Amino acid sequence: MRLQVRRLCLLLFLLWVPGEPMENSDFYLAGDFLLGGLFTLHANMKSTSPVDNLQVPTCRKFTMKVVGYNLMQAMRFAVEEINNLSSLLPGVRLGYEIVDICYMFNNIQPVLYLLAQEDYFLPILKNYDRYVPRVVAIIGPDNSEAAKTVANFLSMLLLPHVSYSAITEELRDKTRYPATLRSIPSATHHIEAMVQLMLHFRWNWIVVLTSNDDYGRENSQLLTQRLARGGDICVAFQEVLPAPACAPRLDAVLDKLRRSTARVVVVFSPEVALHDFFRAVLRARLTGAVWIASESWAIDPELHGLDGLRRCGTFLGVTIRGVPVPGECDTCPWKTASYGDVLTLSGERVVFSVYAAVYAVAHALHRLLGCNRTACAPGPVRPWQLLRELWDVNFTLLNSQIFFDQQGDMPLYLDIIQWQWDLSQNPFKSVALYSPRQQQLVPIGNVSWHTGDNSVPVSMCSKSCLPGQKKKAIGLHPCCFECHDCPPGTFYNQTADEFDCQPCPSTMWSRGNAASCFRRRLAFLQWHEASTIIVVLLAALGFFSTLAILVVFWRHFRTPMVRSAGGPMCFVMLAPLLLAFGMVPVYVGPPTVFTCLWRQAFFTLCFTVCISCVAVRSFQIVCIFQMASRLPRAYGLWVRCHGAYVSVAFMTAIKAALVAGNMLAAPTIDPTSHTDPEDPSVTIVSCHPNYRLGLLLNTSMDVLLSVVGFSFAYMGKGLPMSYNEAKFITFCMAFSFTTSVSLCTFMAVHNGVLVTILDLLVTVLNFLAISLGYFGPKCYLILFYPERNTPAYFNSMIQGYTMRMD
Template identity: 30%
Template sequence: MVFAIEEINNSTELLPGIRLGYQIYDSCASVPVAVHMAFQFLNSFDPVFSTDNNCSHSGMVMAVVGGSGSTTSISLSQVISSFNIPQVSHFSTCACLSDKQQYPSFFRTVPSDQIQAEALAKLVKHFGWTWIGAVRSDSDYGNNGMASFLKAAHKEGICVEYSVSFYRTDPQSRIQRVADVIRRSKAVVVVAFASFGDMKILLKELTSHEPSPPRQWIGSESWVTNPELTRFSFCAGAIGFGIPKSIIPGLRDFLLKLSPSQVASSQILTEFWEDAFNCTLTKNATAKKKVCDGNEDIQNLQNQSTDKSQLRVTNMVYKAVYAVAHAIHNAVCQEINGTAKCDKLTKLESKQILIELKKVNFSRNGYEVSFDANGDPVAIYELANWQKSENGATEIVAVGLYDASRPVGQEFQIDKNITWMEGSMKVPVSVCTDSCPPGTRKVLQKGKPICCYDCTACPEGEISNSTDSTDCLPCQKEFWPNAKRDTCIPKPVEYLSFQDLLGIILATFSVLGACLTIVIAAVFFCHRKTPIVRANNSERRKKKGEKENELVL
């Protein structure tokens, strides 16, 4: 944030002649502390306007960048929204914060968990997993994110064997119960919608007792791209969505220009310095640490703090600061002949910044920044995969992209091979019941989810020609099922031959019958005038005689 503000203050295009001030507060991821800090900066500053210096100096807060978590941002927004102070968060992803009725002044540069939850459900469906476990943080981030995921998963036909929650401050017994549920479950795939701190506690618990069976971890952006968790080697193969990596020119040099005086004047930098070089800056050195002698060179330090190859959340902070700066620029500056002219005497109010923030649309270092009606940016995620390197270390590798702005069905772009659990290159299987082959149909098991079923053979005269068919179809009249009952085949037509025994027998009986009929007819004809033959036609003759008598009368 400081780096971005220094860039803006030295810029001749953005807010020329105007310098931005700032104050940094640490909420300690605590709601009470965050609320206390909000009241502190709301009450401690008064506006000052000075015409003598040809400038205005305002101590009033124009905007807030933060907080880092959804729960603290919710509390913070509820306090400052009454004063129309805009808040731009870099890492608060709870979908609930998109509700403008409750949080009218909230914006963010990180996508909403609603999009991430839908993307995770599509990812699970994409690889054919229908039987999964669900783990979440017992916080606004975890509970709301998991609720959105479960809703999206249900639409995709995915069943959840279990859904458990925990928080880092919970008793050890509860965290152990969550770990036991994961160990005993049948589901191979585990979707974890948890914060980094909570996930770290859970993974420690899974490694502290009996070995956990192999599990394919699917992670949310809060932990799956954090290099610190890659030391849990049993999670190798994990996959999930993360904020895309970025490049911020000049940031590394800015961070590494630390003078001893700067370090000594800052409690945070002092703590960082002593931890990084395992020495102490105080005179009362403990027996465990030596006194820093001044030869420590941060340029040669190799750790997470100096590694700028994984700039993810950092870029969200960078974009948030620039969004506020552009909003202020649009409120006090005008373009005249292609040059920005800013009115330094403008009495700026936070409500003006709030209005302008809704309209910002700019590009910085190739990154687009804008907000929709809910204060959310365009959702783009990087598909991250934990892969083992040649030296045995676990690395976070970008294997694809998810762009929510693309047409339905084309959001995924996977361009690299994915390594799965236990180093396998084959997609793991996680289903309650194996697929029913053609020739069978699914019969749901009583009292169990729809993903659990039995495979029953199709009845006589019916077939099923697809996998996991729910019904069998009858064949047409001229067809019957094959042996596997997966297709209908024509009934065979058999012709009789005079050389066949049955043909000879039928032909003989037919000839004998015809001859017998001819013989009887001939006998009747020859003896047609005999009484016995005439008697056979007596009824007809009698009727004929009656008709003759009627004519005579």
């Protein structure tokens, strides 16, 4: 190994010294099967561009590219390592022909040379199925433009072509490049890694700079397409980097960068085109930016070595994940000693791609030759046969799974690296890892930012909205917006639409400026509420007082006091009162079909029976004392036909028809819910939608009966004291009239939960007015003034009234 190191270092030194043009093959190793290698050993023009003076470029006009030599070393090392293995290609010796392509100016001649046979002759044939060229496969070149040129030639013969660094998307088109595979992920994954990096740090306002070539145009187009799908990142502006000779155009780009609020700059350009650009950036004193490098210059040591570049900001880049290859040369003595850090710290990332490409071809050759543990079958290797085997390789190399996906790419991990300026450490520190298989970015380290407090730089057109705020676009960019609070009843759902608030479901509500909705509170009478407790206590009072009155009247049924109160009709009134007081709990709790029927039918009919009896009783009193003498025939018909009971039944039947018609007109008998107009966060649970209309109709009829009863009671105000119930009936009817009118008025202007509460309260109070206001005084006389409850007393009162009338 020490001898190999010395030989390599000697070759590096010889190549570093300018000399005469070399032959086609710069490095050669004889073998049973040869691998072709295309590497950029020279780059960066020393003098003026050949376009300016119309001269054909030669390699000696370029400076040495140290990374290119490191990659070439990886191929030589892999071939020699395979030759020393007994398990891979036993008895077969691999060789190589490695050629310097001078970045991309010298790629056609080497390809033709490698396609030719030993006599340098490349025949023109109709069918190349049986043609065997000088090499069985070609590794390289590195840049995309050169790789496409090479791929066009190799596709003619289906000669296996494995690129270790060209990420262009065009090479994935197997109809154009059927023989080309790559030992790296494609540009799509590099772009996705960039986008996820920007999303991770919440950068949505960026600048894109591209070189004026296929590489810059293609990658910028891929980025634009990816950003169009997501919509989370916007491009403030995009510029093409001008030629170094065009100083005014370059100054204009730098001025635009200086004035832009975007602090993240994505640069797609080959590394050779960026030296003059960053020198101009340093002269312009542009600082405070985050520079995101594409793979072409992400680990370029010469750019990293520019004096003062660290003042420009933070440099991040996407590159292939570094996998150390054990056994390689780390440093070289004498003239190449200064390149030791470069070879170790920058080149090792792409080294594994070259190393894996050589091993992939070796495994394909092993399969094609039918090798076992000891030997391989001899025979010619035709390119298309080896290509077929190469597609199917799958093996483990240095703990990495090596295979090609459906597009011919190796889905190896990508690294997000940060440029470090302390050369005692790795100048390209890994801060995140991107998996092409999962398409996911995984942070693995902290980034050292250029900001004073090491905080993440902000690059946003607009600050993020607070939770519960929607965006209102400003201009053409969706990343530039204003924030507006979502109104009540809506919420902000980022996954649905960032520029609109979503309405809450019908059963939910929001207060406004909300990121979610909550369930509306169901409003109905509950036992623990003060209003419910008061009504229930009043109902209990009415129930027990009515029960006591019923007992008193039953025990004194044949007394004049009970007979004057209506006799049997008193029990027609008291029975519904007692039942109604006892059924008040059906108003408490969420309404059901059963409770709604009781509320809308039973209660209203009970009240109608009672108030009808009061109205008929007041009419009877007037008839007895005023109409009996004037209309004796009508009075006789009233008595014979039981006019009082017929009237009560008739009015009750009308009320029952109104109730039945209202219930049949409803679309459903099931309870419904509607939003409280005064508080949208509350849902009022009530009976069917016609509940309020039916309540208004029922209350209107009760008001009419109250007016009738009040009128007759007022007409009989001059009757004898024992029969004079006018003031009690007047009180009952006036109270019923007042409360009913108040309830109708309230329902006409209000639709809240108080309607249910007031409906029950008015009903209970009206029942109490009848029970205590009409029957109470009579019970009082029966119990405490029994001497007035005699026929003699009533007869004396009637005689006195008759004498006064005469």
